[in-house]
Amino acid sequence: MSTPVILMRTPAETALIERFADEKATLPGAAAAREEAFARFAAKGLPTKRVESYHYSDLRAAMRSLAPRPALTKAEAGRAFSGFTRLSFVNGVFQGEAAPSGITLEPLAEALEAGCITPNAVMGAASDVVVDLNTAFAREGLVLHVAKGVTTPLHLAFIAAGPGAGFSRMIVDVAPGACLTLLETHEGGAEAYQVNAMVEFRLGAGAKVEHLHLNEAGQAAMMLTTLATTLAEEAEFSSLNVALGGAFTRHQVFVTFAGENAKSTIKGASLLSGTQHHDTTLVVDHALALGISRELFKTVVDDAAQGVFQGKIIVRQYAQKTDGQMASNALLLSDEAGMSNKPELEIFADDVVCAHGATCGALDESQLFYLMARGIPKKEAEAMLIEAFLAEALDEVTHEETREVLSGLLSAALRRRVS
Amino acid sequence: MLNIKNLHVEIDGKKILNGLTLSVKAGEVAAIMGPNGSGKSTLSYVVAGKEDYTVTEGEILLNGVNILDMEAHERAVAGLFLAFQYPLEIPGVATMTFLKAAMNAKRKAHGLAELSPGDFIRAVREAGARLGIDPEMLKRPLNVGFSGGEKKRMEILQMSLLDPAFCILDETDSGLDIDALRIVAEGVNALRGPERGMLVITHYQRLLDYIVPDTVHVMAAGRIVKTGGPEIALDLEKNGYADYLGAAA
Numbered sequence: 001m002s003t004p005v006i007l008m009r010t011p012a013e014t015a016l017i018e019r020f021a022d023e024k025a026t027l028p029g030a031a032a033a034r035e036e037a038f039a040r041f042a043a044k045g046l047p048t049k050r051v052e053s054y055h056y057s058d059l060r061a062a063m064r065s066l067a068p069r070p071a072l073t074k075a076e077a078g079r080a081f082s083g084f085t086r087l088s089f090v091n092g093v094f095q096g097e098a099a100p101s102g103i104t105l106e107p108l109a110e111a112l113e114a115g116c117i118t119p120n121a122v123m124g125a126a127s128d129v130v131v132d133l134n135t136a137f138a139r140e141g142l143v144l145h146v147a148k149g150v151t152t153p154l155h156l157a158f159i160a161a162g163p164g165a166g167f168s169r170m171i172v173d174v175a176p177g178a179c180l181t182l183l184e185t186h187e188g189g190a191e192a193y194q195v196n197a198m199v200e201f202r203l204g205a206g207a208k209v210e211h212l213h214l215n216e217a218g219q220a221a222m223m224l225t226t227l228a229t230t231l232a233e234e235a236e237f238s239s240l241n242v243a244l245g246g247a248f249t250r251h252q253v254f255v256t257f258a259g260e261n262a263k264s265t266i267k268g269a270s271l272l273s274g275t276q277h278h279d280t281t282l283v284v285d286h287a288l289a290l291g292i293s294r295e296l297f298k299t300v301v302d303d304a305a306q307g308v309f310q311g312k313i314i315v316r317q318y319a320q321k322t323d324g325q326m327a328s329n330a331l332l333l334s335d336e337a338g339m340s341n342k343p344e345l346e347i348f349a350d351d352v353v354c355a356h357g358a359t360c361g362a363l364d365e366s367q368l369f370y371l372m373a374r375g376i377p378k379k380e381a382e383a384m385l386i387e388a389f390l391a392e393a394l395d396e397v398t399h400e401e402t403r404e405v406l407s408g409l410l411s412a413a414l415r416r417r418v419s
Numbered sequence: 420m421l422n423i424k425n426l427h428v429e430i431d432g433k434k435i436l437n438g439l440t441l442s443v444k445a446g447e448v449a450a451i452m453g454p455n456g457s458g459k460s461t462l463s464y465v466v467a468g469k470e471d472y473t474v475t476e477g478e479i480l481l482n483g484v485n486i487l488d489m490e491a492h493e494r495a496v497a498g499l500f501l502a503f504q505y506p507l508e509i510p511g512v513a514t515m516t517f518l519k520a521a522m523n524a525k526r527k528a529h530g531l532a533e534l535s536p537g538d539f540i541r542a543v544r545e546a547g548a549r550l551g552i553d554p555e556m557l558k559r560p561l562n563v564g565f566s567g568g569e570k571k572r573m574e575i576l577q578m579s580l581l582d583p584a585f586c587i588l589d590e591t592d593s594g595l596d597i598d599a600l601r602i603v604a605e606g607v608n609a610l611r612g613p614e615r616g617m618l619v620i621t622h623y624q625r626l627l628d629y630i631v632p633d634t635v636h637v638m639a640a641g642r643i644v645k646t647g648g649p650e651i652a653l654d655l656e657k658n659g660y661a662d663y664l665g666a667a668a
Binding site: 365366367369370371372373374375376377378380381384385387388389391392 | 524
């Protein structure tokens with residue numbers, strides 16, 4: 001057997017290997033799945049830009065060292081959203097709030113010990129290094145069982161306190177016909193912390209989930225977030241990612257159509273400045289027929305920030321009558337700002353409607369002049385046009401108050417640019 | 420009020436205005452007529468402060484102040500208003516949000532407090548009703564999906580709300596049917612006053628039947644080639660621009 005050629009290990013890789021050796025005996029659940037996932041990482045190390053799916057986001061270069069284990073601490077309130085039942089996680093550790101009726105909580109560790117949950121069952125995410133590391137290390141997290149009849153929207157608030165590298169995994173099991181609105185927020189301080197947080201949704205037949213993801217991570221944070229969703233027949237899933245924070249962010253979305261007539265809408269609104277790097281990597285896998293998928297990503301890039309969008313729609317042989325449309329639009333506000341768009345379609349069925357489009361552009365000078373000719377100062381006119389550009393991504397958020405909060409956060413970030 | 424002296428303007432190295440001199444007094448409504456390509460729209464954009472043009476010579480004074488060094492928004496709050504020939508559609512910006520931003524920008528520049536929501540809505544409703552603007556239109560994104568007539572009415576609505584000292588109307592009649600033209604002209608006439616100057620740019624005599632000017636200037640090849648009273652417009656309608664094109668060459 002030949003030994004794979006690997007680069008000299010970085011301090012981060014060495015630290016991950018040491019940490020796994022150190023922790024594996026105490027990690028909950030069957031060791032085999034963890035060992036297997038970790039072995040995949042250890043064989044290749046962190047991906048460089050020579051790995052296709054990390055070409056625009058060199059994780060090995062970005063993650064030079066591993067932050068220490070996060071401290072066990074009680075913390076800080078964090079942002080609250082009115083009308084939502086809040087479950088909070090400080091450095092990944094659940095703070096023990098009560099769930100609304102109809103939702104049963106089970107600690108991840110217990111579910112793994114009982115063997116009723118297998119990590120890494122999500123098809124599209126099977127060989128991704130961020131997912132593998134999460135599978136190997138995840139100790140904290142919950143399994144949520146959502147029954148039919150739940151009406152209260154749920155807020156999962158992830159708060160990072162101090163420097164630390166945390167791995168958390170949430171599994172949201174939504175019963176057939178059940179409905180759920182779930183808001184996931186990430187916030188933290190100025191320290192250089194690292195988050196690897198994964199949320200898996202498993203939607204039963206006819207289930208409906210609206211997922212909102214808000215990234216307000218600290219300015220030095222590395223955010224590796226993964227959303228993996230499996231849809232049974234006639235399930236409907238939507239997810240919006242509003243990205244403001246973090247130094248290096250990779251937001252991965254894997255959607256698998258495992259039943260017919262399912263629908264998925266994935267959107268994003270990102271506002272990047274300074275030297276932020278934000279990567280959205282999306283794989284929508286139509287395994288079965290009659291699925292509808294819509295993807296719309298709006299990225300605003302200022303200063304020397306870099307945006308990345310990689311989106312792939314796969315339509316497998318039996319997924320006839322699939323209707324997939326994907327668009328990524330970027331607005332570049334400075335000469336140094338960059339955006340890499342890579343939309344892909346991989347179609348094996350012969351009766352489908354699929355389209356993708358990607359644009360990169362500057363603000364429209366004529367529109368800007370029109371607003372200025374009415375007395376509106378340039379920076380403010382720019383802010384109005386940027387807000388208008390982003391607004392489309394937010395317009396289907398059903399909870400009106402939350403939509404206003406989210407668009408308010410984007411406006412506030414834009415106003416800071418004006419002042 | 421507005422004094423333009425020996426204005427030379429080019430875009431991408433191409434000369435558009437060649438020593439244009441024009442003066443409009445407070446209370447005066449001046450019309451500029453001229454054939455396609457004579458530089459009429461360039462003149463309106465240069466006065467309003469569009470950045471694509473290079474002024475190589477000359478000056479533009481508004482009430483004695485040279486506005487050439489000002490940015491477009493500074494000229495607007497100083498009292499200049501350009502009603503666009505082709506008002507821009509701005510998807511995602513609500514009409515009311517835009518109107519409020521424009522009105523408050525001017526108030527802020529003059530050291531006044533922002534309008535209260537009640538005062539703002541009342542002002543827009545009253546001015547809108549006078550121009551026959553459907554309140555539903557105000558709920559839509561700015562100019563998006565508006566008909567030609569609706570866009571022009573929206574321009575005049577902005578003009579009346581911003582209460583400018585000097586108005587330039589660039590081909591306001593283009594794209595209007597006769598009823599819309601009458602409504603727009605009535606809106607403009609209501610804003611005539613001893614303190615306010617207006618420059619009405621048009622191809623055709625038709626608009627000047629409704630907005631009767633005090634003076635008419637004929638523009639050709641980037642200059643004013645003739646100035647006189649409303650009778651010039653009638654003459655042009657009958658005989659065309661041929662004589663003036665010769666004069667400019």
